[in-house]
Amino acid sequence: MNENPLTRLSPAQRILTHAVLLLLAIPFLLPLAWMISTSLKGDAQIFPREGSSVSPVSLANLIPSPVQFENYPAALKTVPFAVYLQNTLLLCLLNVIGAVGSSAVVAYGFARIRFKGREVLFVLLLATMALPGQVTMIPTFALYTKLGWYGSFLPLIVPAFFGAPFFIFLMRQFFMTLPEELAEAARIEGASEWDIFWRIILPLSKPVLATCALFQFLGTWNDFFTPLLYLNDPSRYTLAYGLQQFMSSYGGKYAQLMAAATMFTAPIIILFFLAQKTFIQGIATTGTKG
Amino acid sequence: MAGEYSATVSSRGLDQAPPSSGLRRLVVVLLNLLLVGSLVLFFALPGPQERSYPQREPVRFWHMWSGEWKDVVDGIAAEFNKSQDKYEVIALSVPGASADYKFLLAVAGGDPPDCMAQWNQVIPAWADQGMLVPLDTLMSPAEWQDFQASAYPVALKIGCYKGHLYGVTTGINIWGCYYNPAHLRDAGLDPDNFPTDLDEVWAWGQKLNRYDENGNLTRMGFLPGWCQMYVPVFGGSFYDPGADQVTIYTPANLHALTWLADKHKELGYDKVVRFQSMLNTGGFSTEWPFISGQYSITVDGQWRVEQLAKYAPDLKYRTAPIPPPKGGKPLAGWSNGNFMIIPKGARHVAGAWEFIKFWSGVENPERAAKFYTRGGWLPLSPKIARAPVYQEYLRKYPQFKTFLDVLPSENIQTSAPVPYQVFLGDMIGRADDFAMRGTLAPAQALKDLERNVAQEIERRRRFGL
Amino acid sequence: MQSNRTGYAFISPWLLGFLIFTVFPFVASIYLSFCRYDIISPPAWVGTANYEELLAKDPRLWKALWNTLYYASVAVPLGIVAAFALALLLNLDVKGMSVYRTIFFLPNIVPAVATSIVFVWILNPQIGLVNGLLRHIGVEGPAWLNDTKWAMRSLIMMSLWGVGGSVIIYLAGLKDIPASLYEAAVVDGAGTWDRVRHVTIPMMTPVIFFNLIMGIIGAFQYFTQAFIMTAGGPEDSTLFYALYLFYRAWRYLDMGYASAMAWVLFVVVTTVTAVVFRTHRKWVHYGG
Structure with a gap:
């Protein structure tokens, strides 16, 4: 195991570490998430149609439905x-x-x-x-x-x-x-x-x-x-x-x-x-x- | 040598063994690396390119289309190869952003392609340096006469530099108004009576604007912008062909820029910036706010017709030429396009020229018409437009006809045919930006622009360019 | 170990490569900086005209240099601190660390086309993530990339996305610190922060030094993001030196002038680097 004392953590510290890392990870994950999500959509799902103000890139639009693999x-x-x-x-x-x-x-x-x-x-x-x-x-x-x-x-x-x-x-x-x-x-x-x-x-x-x-x-x-x-x-x-x-x-x-x-x-x-x-x-x- | 070294063994007790053995081993490793390297080189050396017609004269053709457009281009090349038995066109698609590097380096390195499809903006600079083959010299006097008589004026304006033809178009771009009839009806406006006066379009736009609870624009009725496009509409110009001079601070140009800046001011500079950056999603060329209904009336190029057919087949829309303001010019605007050029130093000029004639329809307009419809491109000459295939295309896409109607207009301007055209275009865009953000008064922006351009001209003079 | 022959034998690959592949292009570009050269026709000697021009008659060049200096002086220290802090976090002993490390390196791997689209959305003034969060605390954010005052700051923010590379280098360095040093510190009663200050940071100075020098060299040649995201705008607020140089060289076909610009930049960068290098004996500790 790693014997570096710097890395020895109490349970509370562990949880805090996870929390900080998870929060920081969001912006770093977005490009990948968006790339994969878009790759599973049809063109009609990417571009919002008349009347919707949803951007092609947005959290709401991140889950493709239906998922399609033909791309x-x-x-x-x-x-x-x-x-x-x-x-x-x-x-x-x-x-x-x-x-x-x-x-x-x-x-x-x-x-x-x-x-x-x-x-x-x-x-x-x-x-x-x-x-x-x-x-x-x-x-x-x-x-x-x-x-x-x-x-x-x-x-x-x-x-x-x-x-x-x-x-x-x-x-x-x-x-x-x-x-x-x-x-x-x-x-x-x-x-x-x-x-x-x-x-x-x-x-x-x-x-x-x-x-x-x-x-x-x-x-x-x-x-x-x-x-x-x-x-x-x-x-x-x-x-x-x-x-x-x-x-x-x-x-x-x-x-x-x-x-x-x-x-x-x-x-x-x-x-x-x-x-x-x-x-x-x-x-x-x-x-x-x- | 080893003895020499052992004699100098330091008191620190280093270098007990003759270090040259280590040195030798290092040399051996380096030699091995070289050996591996040279083996690899052997395999990496250029192999013969596979060709469909190895016995024919190769014509290397570089272009910037990709995706389904690349297929269209490959198809045209294949048809050319089938149509005769002397040349083989080998098409290479070069990603647009890097095409200039590759082309310039190939020319600088003395090995240019035989033919290339380029944006027209390169023509003056490259022709000025004698880098392009004057295509009129490849025609008989009669052919050249016929070409001048038959091609659309804008194709000649862009393709010629100082009396010679350097590029033949395979696709001109023309801009016009796209409008959403449903929006218009909702606002109580009659889509069957689209305004014929620019100020009236603006007034319509005001009725079509929509705001959210914070006062931010969510739908833009009509946002006029981009002075290159509107200067001709106001009867101005950045170039005086008679004097062969760039013209900047003229009453008409100032009128155009002031009118545009006033509209931005009326909407609120900040609101416009916010609305525009909301639309900017970073590289979606087909993500067009008109599709998502964020524009009710907007000015755009003819290629949108093809895109709408593909990506928004259910959207009902109509097109119209940009209406002039009072005292302005009808069927006016700015134009650019894709042009076929032959660089100096090309090894197979004759073959390249045959291919250009084949594709553009100089030779056989009827046959070329189908190439134009495959790409959704505007034709080189009215002969092509009259071909049954092209007429069929217009019936399929009636909105496209607007652009074909504008195409013959003498009021369509192109960028000034000066060698520093790219610089000029960038500087005009910059002045435009400053004026539309309200940072500079339009008059000041034009004066600055004029000074910048005068400086560049002076600089070029000093450098003997 | 003192040996000229062995030393030269070891560096011979680079030395040879330098003589074969580097010397000629460098000398050629010096020559071109004294020429009028439009790439397509042969260069013609113009003496010092390019240098006179850029020193006296080109205000945009100075604007570009100023923008670049501003960017370098903010983004480089910011990047070093952020990367170092992140590396310390990623060096902790919690489960799933390899996943976290991969995540923070992702923007360096994912193609620019996806990252730039996402970044533009994050900073979108009306529907973007940042302004959405700001609205929750009652602040209306600026138009970011499209705002003359904020575009540069946006790009600096974006540069933080690329810290993954430096983080990896720091991590490799952190793994090199002998555990005995920490143990000794613990024996001396040092707390966490003391250990970071008196063991980790001093032991990491060679790596910090590397990231500082490379950060400076990289920042002065900063180009890609500005080219993709703002093209120098709005109103020249993100016109970087390398971007302006690119325009001059490849858009306006003025390679002679661009070469002169490049050599002016070269002098500036090597001067700054040399100054930093001078100080390095004072604060960089090589344990060996």
């Missing part, structure tokens, strides 16, 4: 779901491996090894995040085109393998808090820096690694823009692009749009639920240190 198969038919899913998963997998793996290595360098120019380079790394992407988009595009990557998956995969500043910074902060004694002991036993990184630091850093993996997965999952810019073949697009297609539809199939959005979101919610259980909670029971 789901209809949405699936509109886009080549299997192809998009396959592309999305491939991109997610490679981006997570590439970004988390390379960022961890780099972060270790910045956090635990003293070398000439480290501070300057780290500031440089932070600075690369301070320039709006809007103005580097054209040169970047030109660069990829010159490399012959336009029209392929390469611009969507390769950059991830060279470290992401956000993750590098985040992991650096975590690596720096780990006690130096562990590393020193290992060094005395003849371990190399790589051994220390691989055998000591990484196993202790599961929470932050999981966090970065989650963020990267989410980022790639939701990114429709990069595929759109670099790919011209519809059979290479991703789920996010498919969802975008529903959104800019001039017609008004909101129920279908929300059905698509629900299917798009559900895997992520499940993934998050499982991930936070496995990593964030698990680490306390394995006893990090102390």
